Amino acid sequence: MPELPEVQTIVDDLRRKVVHRKIIDLWTDWPKSIKGITPAILKKRIRDSKILDVKRLGKNILITLDRDRALLIHQKMTGHLMVGRWFLKKTRAGWLVTNPIRGPFKDRVNQYVHVIFSLDNGKMLALSDMRKFARVDFGESKYIFSLPAIRKLGLDALDGHLTPAIFEKIIRTRRKSIKQTLMDPTVVAGIGNIYADDILWSIKVHPARPAYTLDRSEIKKLLISARKILKKAIRLRGTSVGDYRDTSGRPGGYGRELLVYRRTGEPCRRCRTPIQRMVLGQRPAHFCPRCQKL
DNA sequence: CTATAAACCTGCTGGC
DNA sequence: TGCCAGCAGGTTTATA
Structure with missing residues (x-):
């Protein structure tokens, strides 16, 4: 999906929608989306992090958090970041995420949501990705900026x-x-x-x-x-x-x-x-x- | 070092 | 209608 203009559009949206919010919970049904650490550990470490800023680094999205930490998200081919209110629903096939956003999505269930950050205003920041290539990385700023994807960026x-x-x-x-x-x-x-x-x-x-x-x-x-x-x-x-x-x-x-x-x-x-x-x-x-x- | 290919994944399209 | 090869916004890793 995303090249520079698409990522910039997402970043501009996120600056309006999630800066100053606190992340209070994490959910995922695809642990590989999270690099380096297990979802359980990320969930523990990210709880009560305040979002200070959102920036674009090439096609990467950098979400700066308090306590000198950050999230780095790359949407790769089919990743989407969405902000809204969703509901988790258990079905025979596993967890489904219902999505009340009307419009371009064919139905109210977005089956491709794989990571959700719950925010302190009742909304959620969700990463949806049909092909599951998108990745989330988390750590101290020093760690994020030492990643080859960022260090080697032109x-x-x-x-x-x-x-x-x-x-x-x-x-x-x-x-x-x-x-x-x-x-x-x-x-x-x-x-x-x-x-x-x-x-x-x-x-x-x-x-x-x-x-x-x-x-x-x-x-x-x-x-x-x-x-x-x-x-x-x-x-x-x-x-x-x-x-x-x-x-x-x-x-x-x-x-x-x-x-x-x-x-x-x-x-x-x-x-x-x-x-x-x-x-x-x-x-x-x-x-x-x-x-x-x- | 360079160039190409495969890998990561799923869903859609078009040809037979 | 049904099956299957090929294709898709990106990047990293493997192979030659």
């Missing part, structure tokens, strides 16, 4: 410290394709498959071009375009291709604006040539064979 795509000159230096040393380079979180943080395709289409660069072949002006255009597209997607509250939803269960609006992503066979928005699909680094890449020459 500069954020929207971070002002990432200047055209620095971006050029990074891009020009990479031998991989420009698309795989853009999607590598240790190079630039936040760009995933959807936005990488749209960004490259917008500057007419073929996704398979080796990164080091881009010249200075192309790299500058790349950075400017990346920021423009990511900011537009944040304004529209993300892309809902598949099942992405915000913390209230509402879809994002960028899906209608997609430039090439998942438009295989459809006409290029510039020249009407049918969009092509190829595979790069095990991921699909979409491009216009006429606008984006190798």
Whole structure:
């Protein structure tokens, strides 16, 4: 689900909804969602933690707690964070979580909720994830920031410290394709498959071009375009291709604006040539064979 | 070191 | 209608 704009949307929601709240309980039916420690230990250690802040680190969500501790959540492909009131219900098949949010969810039971933090205002922060790839990590700030996922994170795509000159230096040393380079979180943080395709289409660069072949002006255009597209997607509250939803269960609006992503066979928005699909680094890449020459 | 593949999971889609 | 291969927003780990 989540790339930079989707994660930012979630973080903005969470700042309004859970900052200053206390976590009073923890429930999970998928212990693997929690890294490092058992759910029972996390439950004990997190009780009565006050939420001080919520931030985005690349595609990770950092929830800062009191007593110098923090939660780090990565939603991976199909993870969702939702805030609301749920009810646990025991059935023959196990625990089910009922979800009163109306709208995009097909029914009132969200069978994919696997972790729930109960808050002191009667609401719950729930992690729902159909594919169970999402992970929650907990510990002292020192521990969280020592995690490879954070330590090795490149500069954020929207971070002002990432200047055209620095971006050029990074891009020009990479031998991989420009698309795989853009999607590598240790190079630039936040760009995933959807936005990488749209960004490259917008500057007419073929996704398979080796990164080091881009010249200075192309790299500058790349950075400017990346920021423009990511900011537009944040304004529209993300892309809902598949099942992405915000913390209230509402879809994002960028899906209608997609430039090439998942438009295989459809006409290029510039020249009407049918969009092509190829595979790069095990991921699909979409491009216009006429606008984006190798 | 690099490049590719597999692993982690479930549900949906399309072809036969 | 039914089955099954292939595919999906991401990242880490294994293999060559």
